[in-house]
Amino acid sequence: MQVGVLALQGAFREHRLMFESFGVKVVEVRLPQDLENLVGLVIPGGESTTMAKLMRSSELDTAITSFAKTGKCVWGTCAGAIAIATEIVGFPEQPRLNLMDISVARNAYGRQVASFEVDVAVKSFETPFHTVFIRAPRIERVGKDVEVLAEYEGHAIMARQANLMATVFHPELAQDARVHQYFIEKVCS
Amino acid sequence: MADTVIGSTKVKTGFAEMFKGGVIMDVMNVEQAQIAEDAGATAVMALERIPADIRTQGGVSRMSDPGMIEEIMKVTSIPVMAKVRIGHFVEAQILEAIGVDFIDESEVLTPADESYHINKQNFKVPFVCGCTNIGEALRRIGEGAAMIRTKGEAGTGNVVEAVRHARSVLGEMKKLQIMGEEELMTYAKNNGAPYDLVRYVHENGKFPVPNFAAGGVATPADAALMMQLGVDGVFVGSGIFKSGGSSSSDSERRAAWSARAKAIVEATTHFNNPEILAKVSRNLGEAMVGINLDTLVDEERMAVRGW
Numbered sequence: 001m002q003v004g005v006l007a008l009q010g011a012f013r014e015h016r017l018m019f020e021s022f023g024v025k026v027v028e029v030r031l032p033q034d035l036e037n038l039v040g041l042v043i044p045g046g047e048s049t050t051m052a053k054l055m056r057s058s059e060l061d062t063a064i065t066s067f068a069k070t071g072k073c074v075w076g077t078c079a080g081a082i083a084i085a086t087e088i089v090g091f092p093e094q095p096r097l098n099l100m101d102i103s104v105a106r107n108a109y110g111r112q113v114a115s116f117e118v119d120v121a122v123k124s125f126e127t128p129f130h131t132v133f134i135r136a137p138r139i140e141r142v143g144k145d146v147e148v149l150a151e152y153e154g155h156a157i158m159a160r161q162a163n164l165m166a167t168v169f170h171p172e173l174a175q176d177a178r179v180h181q182y183f184i185e186k187v188c189s
Numbered sequence: 190m191a192d193t194v195i196g197s198t199k200v201k202t203g204f205a206e207m208f209k210g211g212v213i214m215d216v217m218n219v220e221q222a223q224i225a226e227d228a229g230a231t232a233v234m235a236l237e238r239i240p241a242d243i244r245t246q247g248g249v250s251r252m253s254d255p256g257m258i259e260e261i262m263k264v265t266s267i268p269v270m271a272k273v274r275i276g277h278f279v280e281a282q283i284l285e286a287i288g289v290d291f292i293d294e295s296e297v298l299t300p301a302d303e304s305y306h307i308n309k310q311n312f313k314v315p316f317v318c319g320c321t322n323i324g325e326a327l328r329r330i331g332e333g334a335a336m337i338r339t340k341g342e343a344g345t346g347n348v349v350e351a352v353r354h355a356r357s358v359l360g361e362m363k364k365l366q367i368m369g370e371e372e373l374m375t376y377a378k379n380n381g382a383p384y385d386l387v388r389y390v391h392e393n394g395k396f397p398v399p400n401f402a403a404g405g406v407a408t409p410a411d412a413a414l415m416m417q418l419g420v421d422g423v424f425v426g427s428g429i430f431k432s433g434g435s436s437s438s439d440s441e442r443r444a445a446w447s448a449r450a451k452a453i454v455e456a457t458t459h460f461n462n463p464e465i466l467a468k469v470s471r472n473l474g475e476a477m478v479g480i481n482l483d484t485l486v487d488e489e490r491m492a493v494r495g496w
Contacts, residue, residue: 008458009210009231011203030459045207046231047267053229053451054458079207091266106266112290113313115200118193134204135268135290173203 003184004029004038006064008054010046010079014172018180032063040073040188043080045134045170048106051079052095061097068099073163073188081166082106082137089140100164101143102156108138120169122150122158125178131157131169139168160187196313201335204268204291204315205399208232208336208422212412212454213270213401215239215426222261222269224443225429228450232268232291234424235261240297240344241427241477244489250298252280255287262288270317275495276302278311285314291336292316296494297343297426304496309333319403321354321492323361324380327390330398331383337396339420340492341404344427346479348405350492351415355402359419366394404492407432407476409456409469416460423457425450431477445474 007028076084087103119128150158171179211231268290273280315335320326341351402415403424433445452469459465
């Protein structure tokens with residue numbers, strides 16, 4: 001089994017190390033042909049506007065959309081959650097993949113000086129998960145088919161819709177592979 | 190439930206990790222910031238004079254006007270960085286107060302302290318610092334830098350110094366990895382580097398923070414060269430907004446800047462793909478003129494600033 005990590009820009013190496021820590025093979029995805037033979041794809045944190053432009057110029061945007069439509073699992077963290085959302089509050093023109101029925105507001109928890117860490121309860125996890133928020137987007141609305149898996153201050157921070165998952169925090173920066181395992185075992189199965 | 194923690198090492202270095210594989214561009218005004226964001230920059234560095242101008246105009250170079258930085262913060266949705274003089278912790282307090290996302294304690298400005306750098310552990314805002322060798326890099330990380338970059342020779346459009354510093358740092362990292370444990374303390378002593386960080390590099394083969402290239406990057410090929418040497422991302426200073434010198438009109442010059450900025454972003458992502466590098470390198474017009482380093486007298490060299 002191989003999972004892809006979009007490697008255009010951002011924290012793709014941290015995701016790779018996390019998957020490899022429990023024996024999942026990782027392919028770095030930079031071009032559409034890299035998606036072949038993958039069970040799923042992670043869109044990492046980074047700068048959402050940068051990634052959107054690089055996805056467009058390499059035609060990965062349409063390739064990832066069809067990848068998801070065939071039922072392959074796709075998980076977006078932070079900037080990746082912005083990329084897969086159907087709505088980006090205040091930035092209607094920003095290119096996005098339009099996959100998951102959520103509305104996200106960019107940098108809604110504040111600029112970098114307000115970035116934070118906190119322990120949060122996650123559905124089906126026995127103990128809290130240590131979450132790291134970095135200029136994080138906020139999920140302002142979830143569609144009716146979206147299951148909320150974790151919340152912070154009244155907003156969803158981890159959510160799932162069938163083969164799609166979004167986290168606005170950074171599980172790849174925690175010393176804890178449970179969210180990565182959840183993606184492989186629950187979302188990709 | 191534990192309490193919420195802000196300004197921790199984790200959120201500072203974690204933020205720096207998000208810039209990897211990206212290009213951070215120097216901008217002098219709102220218009221250039223917009224060009225940088227539209228081209229796909231991961232952040233902008235707001236400053237009144239880019240290094241090439243600091244070089245020609247001379248004089249004491251200081252932190253930019255906070256009002257000018259705030260204007261740029263208002264119009265861009267990507268992170269905004271700004272520079273302070275080496276050791277000038279009050280300039281850093283001011284930038285933290287206006288909410289700048291990252292501070293560059295930079296040798297490009299005139300140093301304010303000839304002995305000490307800023308104690309960066311005291312700040313919630315993360316810092317990036319330049320280095321010419323591994324000892325300097327580890328001292329800066331020891332002081333709390335969340336990101337390291339090579340010093341290059343800013344404002345020259347000549348990549349040779351950035352290559353020299355990157356090769357020195359990356360080569361020493363490899364050496365440290367294969368060194369015997371008993372050698373580490375003497376290595377720390379000889380390089381003026383904190384022992385625990387020397388150990389970290391010995392065990393992990395990398396710094397605990399991202400390591401970028403800066404200084405003299407002027408073309409997509411320069412950016413890809415630095416990435417292939419093994420850095421995590423690229424700063425472009427004068428290389429974009431000093432290009433297109435022969436353009437006949439403002440709109441032509443803007444188009445040249447924009448094309449070059451986009452090409453450097455693409456080259457940084459696809460640094461290992463020569464076909465894409467060839468494609469994005471075509472028809473970019475005139476690069477910045479550049480300065481041959483042999484013609485610089487020692488007082489004009491910025492890379493030697495810092496202790």
